[in-house]
Amino acid sequence: MQSSLKFGTSGLRGLADELDGAPAYRYVRAFIEVMRARGCFDHTDKVFIGRDLRGSSAGIRALSAAAIEDAGYVAVDCGTLPTPALTHYASMQGAPAVMVTGSHIPDDRNGLKFFRPDGEIDKADEAAISFAYAELSSDLPIRRSGMGQTDVSAIERYRARYLDFLGGKTLRGLTVGIYQHSSVARDILVEVLQELGAEVLPLGRSDRFIPVDTEALRDEDVELLRQWAVENKLDAIVSTDGDADRPLIADEKGRFIRGDLVGAITADWLKADCIVTPVTANSALETCGRFEKVVRTKVGSPFVIAGMEDARVAGAARVVGFEANGGVLLGSSVQRDGNTLAPLATRDAFLPVLACLDSIGAQAKPLSYIASQFGFRAAKSDRLMQVAPEASAAFLTQLQDRNSGIAVAFSSLGDCSHSDATDGVKIFITSGEVVHYRASGNAPELRCYVEAHDDDRAAELLSRGLAFALENVR
Structure with a gap:
């Protein structure tokens, strides 16, 4: 039978029951071999692991830890946390990382996202991992009980990344609904917005996994957003997908704001001189007059990352990448009010959420008005x-x-x-x-x-x- 497991626009994905076992173990071993060959362990012996809240993720995490340990390295378990939080922390340690997540896809599926010390793997890395996987013996013994060390610092460093950048009570006066569902960011999102001064209303928390896809919202999600906006006087409703690398943002009327428009608002808030985005993003990006240069790519964060690197080499000073799903990648350091936000070469939901909310207060205009000014079709x-x-x-x-x-x-x-x-x-x-x-x-x-x-x-x-x-x- 042909396996469902394959690399897509971001990571390895497939049926959970096909991944949970020898394939997960062997793919992580293959990743370690490629990272070893790339020199990624010259200064560390650690690999950081995180996971989302879907039912199969804990078991696949244990397999991943065992594979790392059996390859001769230290598996560091960062627990359940947003993908960008894991990536941010691992890059600070100069170490590779593995995120067990199927992102927004249904609960019967899952996946692995692999990260070099400098960010997401690229297509060449994917090909190398696939080759190394094929070279591993199908009889390779596996363990399902890798324990690893525990390190809860990743989530705290991620929280500090944005609290230090925005500073103070910049969201004071805003009332924000948070659609929690089964997002791995459902608690930290509440905490960060409250710390920045917003009044927060948690909504729709779920004990079962909900596949929230920010490119194709379910009818029930659309209706929930509308109902919550009618029932509560909210300035916005925010959420993320399962592993919190894509945002879901609705305006004060509960109307979903497409991810490419969210990306444009974020890039404008950061005063980007170059944006890099896939061909699926709205054609108004070239005509809105907000950006000096617009670079188009194939769909997938590896292509956006490659485009951002090319833009930096070409001389762009503030490079922001985003996809039509709303995940924003920061390609350059950004200064704002004396504070610096370091680059993060992986999709992130928190940055666009905070950019949209801060824009409401800074412009003293509703989010619907701010969005309308970009002239999106x-x-x-x-x-x-x-x-x-x-x-x-x-x-x-x-x-x-x-x-x-x-x-x-x-x-x-x-x-x-x-x-x-x-x-x-x-x-x-x-x-x-x-x-x-x-x-x-x-x-x-x-x-x-x-x-x-x-x-x-x-x-x-x-x-x-x-x-x-x-x-x-x-």
């Missing part, structure tokens, strides 16, 4: 679930061929002026609208993104775009 996204990768690939290949039956049939949605195959197929319609299809890197899904002149038309275009895809992928 109405945009929506959703996905078809349980679409085999092979079916998605065939659909996308035919869509690129102007002479194929699928491409000709697409004219029912609008006349194509040109297309972009940077990642999937992004079709620009002569009316100025956009329909973009791409296969998910994390699950058997085909995603659809649209841009239109207003919400009603975007909703119609998305519905028709999904229906068109459904007719042609199965």
Whole structure:
């Protein structure tokens, strides 16, 4: 049987019951071998481990610790914490890290995110890990009971990162709802916002794992945000996905703010001179007049990180990267009111949450008004679930061929002026609208993104775009 485990846009993902066992152990051993070859243990013998709150994560963490110990190194357990908190702390120690998380995908799936001492692994590292994994003997003995050392400092250092940067009661006067669900950041988010002076209302805490996807919110999440905004006088509602590297932010009316707009607000708040973002982000980024340079990439934080490095080499002083899911990566040190925020080359939910909330107070305007000033076109996204990768690939290949039956049939949605195959197929319609299809890197899904002149038309275009895809992928 073909394994579901594979590297996607951020880390290794697959079915939890396939990962929980020899595959998890062997992938971590392979990661250690690659880090050893890269010289990452020249100054440390430690590897830091964290996990999210899904049911299978504790067992996979124990396997990961055993693999690290059996490779001759010290496994340091940082507990349940946000992915960016783990990465921040490990980088301070000059050590690699492993995060056990499936992020936003359903509870029957899980994954491993691997980090070098300087941040996320890149595509070359992924290929090397896959090769090292294949080279390991399938008979390699495994242990499931790695213990490791315990270190709870990571979460405290992450908290200090933002409290020291913002300083004081900068959020005084704001009332903020926090959708806690099963986010690993649900408690620290409350604590940090309270420390910064906000009045906080915890909402929707759950004992079961909830797959909150900030690129495709469930209908029940949309309704919850609206209800909470109606019932409470809130300035905003904030949350994260499962491992807190993607934010969920809604305005004072409970309306979800798309991640690329959240990223733009954050980059503007940081006074970025260059932003790096995937092709899925809104086309208004080039026309809003806020940024000197906009660099487009494929979807996935490794591509954004590579783009940020290229921008720094080219001379950009303040580089901010973000994805359409809202995860923000800070590529340069930033000074604000005499305080310095160090770079963090992994997606982070806290930075955009704090940027949006601080902007409300600084501008004395509601978040809906602040968001409207960027001139973003109405945009929506959703996905078809349980679409085999092979079916998605065939659909996308035919869509690129102007002479194929699928491409000709697409004219029912609008006349194509040109297309972009940077990642999937992004079709620009002569009316100025956009329909973009791409296969998910994390699950058997085909995603659809649209841009239109207003919400009603975007909703119609998305519905028709999904229906068109459904007719042609199965």
